[in-house]
Amino acid sequence: MTHLVLLNSIKDDVNASFESKLSKARQLVKLYAHNEHACVSCSFGKDSMIVAFLALEENPKIPIVFENTLIEFPETIKLRDKIVDDWNLNFVELRPKTTFFKVNDMILERKLRLDDGRKHSNICCYHLKEKPFSLWRKANSCTRSFTGITALESRHRMFVACKKGMDYYSIRSGFAKVHPIMFWTSEEVWRFTKENSIPINEAYAKYGIDRIGCMWCMSHRGWREQIFKINPKMYAFLMQRYRKTPILDSFNREDISLEGMGL
Numbered sequence: 001m002t003h004l005v006l007l008n009s010i011k012d013d014v015n016a017s018f019e020s021k022l023s024k025a026r027q028l029v030k031l032y033a034h035n036e037h038a039c040v041s042c043s044f045g046k047d048s049m050i051v052a053f054l055a056l057e058e059n060p061k062i063p064i065v066f067e068n069t070l071i072e073f074p075e076t077i078k079l080r081d082k083i084v085d086d087w088n089l090n091f092v093e094l095r096p097k098t099t100f101f102k103v104n105d106m107i108l109e110r111k112l113r114l115d116d117g118r119k120h121s122n123i124c125c126y127h128l129k130e131k132p133f134s135l136w137r138k139a140n141s142c143t144r145s146f147t148g149i150t151a152l153e154s155r156h157r158m159f160v161a162c163k164k165g166m167d168y169y170s171i172r173s174g175f176a177k178v179h180p181i182m183f184w185t186s187e188e189v190w191r192f193t194k195e196n197s198i199p200i201n202e203a204y205a206k207y208g209i210d211r212i213g214c215m216w217c218m219s220h221r222g223w224r225e226q227i228f229k230i231n232p233k234m235y236a237f238l239m240q241r242y243r244k245t246p247i248l249d250s251f252n253r254e255d256i257s258l259e260g261m262g263l
Contacts, residue, residue: 010151010158013183021188025054025180028166029146032178033058037143039092040064041133044079045212046189047148049198051180055146056087065092065136065145069128071100071214075203082199094132100216103127104242124219130173137175144176150189151182153211186210218242 013021032038033055040055042048042064055062066080084091103124112123122130136142151158166182169175181189193200201212207230215230216238217223228235 010183014151014185016183018184018188018191021181021183022192024166025184026058028178028180029054029058032144032146033062035144037141038062038146038178039137039142039144040146041148042066043148043212044076044083044201045148046193046200046204047150047181047184049083049148049201050189050192051146051148052083052087053196053198054180056089060088061090063092063140063142064089065094065133067094067129067133069100069214070095071128071216073201073203073212073215075201075206076212079199079201086199092136094136096128096132098127100124100128100214104218108242122219124217128214134173142175144178146178146180148181149177149179150184150186152185 029051040048040052040062042052044066052064056064080093083089107123137145149160151160166179168177170177184192192198203209203212207226209226209229211220211226213220216227216234218227218238220226224235227238
């Protein structure tokens with residue numbers, strides 16, 4: 001199921017039958033999906049695609065919000081275009097006013113700790129995702145967001161599940177967060193996806209990865225292996241520029257596609 005050791009307080013929730021977890025997810029969606037101040041945050045990864053699917057079953061007009069960080073997988077953009085058309089979404093796309101490289105350069109300049117798979121200040125996520133969403137949310141009076149977060153993605157999210165559950169108000173963010181599939185396993189996510197013919201982001205199979213987000217994200221534990229698998233030359237560039245590891249010499253910098261990256 002997962003390499004994480006389940007915390008006792010959520011064992012019953014995770015080990016419950018899939019039928020009971022699906023029923024709870026649908027009840028939670030039904031409770032809020034018709035609220036005019038609710039939206040779905042969708043990254044077009046497997047988890048948020050399920051939450052969008054469930055929310056749209058209940059309310060086809062609910063806003064589907066995509067936070068485009070400008071370093072998305074090409075496969076994510078391809079799926080976005082397909083789903084916006086095929087599902088006739090009430091679609092909102094947000095973009096940051098800065099870039100991944102500019103944010104991480106600023107982190108270096110200020111001698112702040114760079115993302116390296118550990119708990120950190122999430123400076124990059126804030127500028128590329130949280131800030132654009134916060135500005136949009138306030139301008140559109142959105143007070144509640146559905147997400148595809150699951151407890152088994154990381155130890156941090158497991159603690160969030162233990163402490164706050166599937167539905168809570170975030171004081172730091174200033175709005176309510178709803179996680180309908182919080183206690184689903186990866187196997188259950190793929191099962192539901194298959195049974196309901198939900199389109200799958202091609203990046204999973206193409207790159208052999210199990211999480212979809214920013215292509216060059218350096219803030220999860222397996223980022224080194226994942227970026228190297230996707231693009232070894234970009235991995236070398238990032239290691240030299242941000243981790244101060246001089247391994248770029250064996251690559252031709254011109255071969256690294258940085259067009260549109262803000263460099």
